[in-house]
Amino acid sequence: MHQKDFELLLKNCLKRKPAAQRELYELFAPSMLGLCYRYTKSMSDAEEVLQEGFVKVFEHLKQYKGEGEFGGWVRKIMVNTALNFLKVNKRYRQDLLFDEMPLHVVSNDDPQVLLQTKELVALIRQLPTGFQTIFNLYAVEGFKHIEIASMLGINEGTSRSQYARARTVLIEWIEKKSQTKENYGIK
């Protein structure tokens, strides 16, 4: 979509025109649902976060001043909505309680990820919620540990240690999965 068309679309969304809102939703919903899916354990929860996130996007659209990419602004709202959902939802909240643990010696390997995207997402979602959240925030969203600590209300050290553990576990799982695929000749 051209920049001018996109600006017109945003203007119409600001005027609360349903057709424009629908178009904006269709433009961003698939990638944002992918994001929500990575933070949650079920598709219905992911869709709930997506729904809540988009309502916020439309409600606060006038706060977007055109600084930075619009997709990034939407993504930020979705991440915050997902984190809030995890904190509020009892099923996730228990898993978000981080133990203050010392930094363990962990693997610093950089394995090549031979899995398909869907398989990698499935593995990330198998991590306990705390690990999953920190992994998503650091490795995918690119937040710094100090920012993650502030977002989740934990120490920076806890964020680092949790990430390191999540990374180690995930690499182990990736290697196992890759090995299995190799053994069975699956691409």
Add this chain to the structure above:
Amino acid sequence: MESNNFEKEVGKMMGEFKLAPEEEVWARIEKEIASKKGTRKIILLFFLLALISTGGFWWMYYPSISRSPSTFEDLVKKENSNKTNAITLGDAAKNLQTKNSRLSKSSRPGAHISSVQTVSINSTKTFSGKSHAFASAKSVKTIHFSQTSSGSVVSADQWQREASNNIYVLRKMINQPFVSDLTISKRFQIRTLNTPPKFSPILKKPANKKHGWKLGITFSGGGSWIESMEPRALPAYNVQSSGFNAGSYYIPGYIYYPSRPSSFQTSFSFTAGVFAERNLSSKTNISVGLSYLQFSIQNNVHNNFEFAEVPFLFHFHVNRNVRFPLTLDAGLSAAQIVGSNAKQYDYLYGRWYHDNDLFNKFQANVQAGFSLPIFNRHQREIRFGPGFYYGLIPLANHGIYDGKHLHVLNIHAQMLFGKK
């Protein structure tokens, strides 16, 4: 291999990861946006009503608050400054003569009259051992002067303007017929009073109990429901066919068809509480109270919400019927959920669970209804009437109560303590 290569690769792959949402998601977003728009309209309507009420209140009380003359002489002086469309006292005296021959032609230079009426006072009231007579002129905007049949002007301490824009004329000599010539801009009625005028500095009667707070108790019961009787709808989700597993809960080879909770059904709700009420005017009362509200709704299980609420209500007297004075009650209440056994439903795993943190604990409700006193001649006032109750804030923003507002249609009963 470069450091952080893993993160870069994962980030890149996740950036490309997309999923198509169900069509129903957009329908729910659309509905939520519309409901927020509706809430904004309600808030706007409420502020509009508040503005109208404030305006009405000001209109009713402004004359007595800021335009009430301090003395009769002040009023005459004020009116003297505006002689437009006025006739002289000489003309007024002629009018008086034609209307009542008993009226003398005594004049008061500079005073103006636009209409005249003769009235006799029959009723009397005794204060401080002296008898007084009262007359009230309703909807009178200005008084130019008042005059007795003997020709003497009613002195400054013999009349009083009351809040509801009535003029009361006080006479100590009641054995003579009373003639008042008052200037009136609207319709003019003089009526005898059974009760003394309010705010009378002349009579120096004790503080008017009509304007004190009266305590009361209130009970109400009726049907409660939420606007959409269907719980938050979600499509049946087939974990396996979606191509992904459901995280650590996934059981390979198991196709999951989630069940659904049944529709919400109307249930019984009630309130019980105490309140304090006072008169603002002859037409308006206000009340504030503390109540317990149990709001119930039924689906597969019986769900109760318990609220502690502080209602603030205006009571407007709709008619002047002495036997059946109908009152319109309207106002707001601030409520806090203090407990609930309401169950949430996990669509994915098909299980019920309890999580009160999902609810919006603070609730603001708008109330409206009518009240009619029964046993009106009874010493204690007892009122009955229908009422409606609507929650401005949704019960929750998540779960099956997401976006649902409480509605109650009830019959209420109130008893006021203290003599009427």
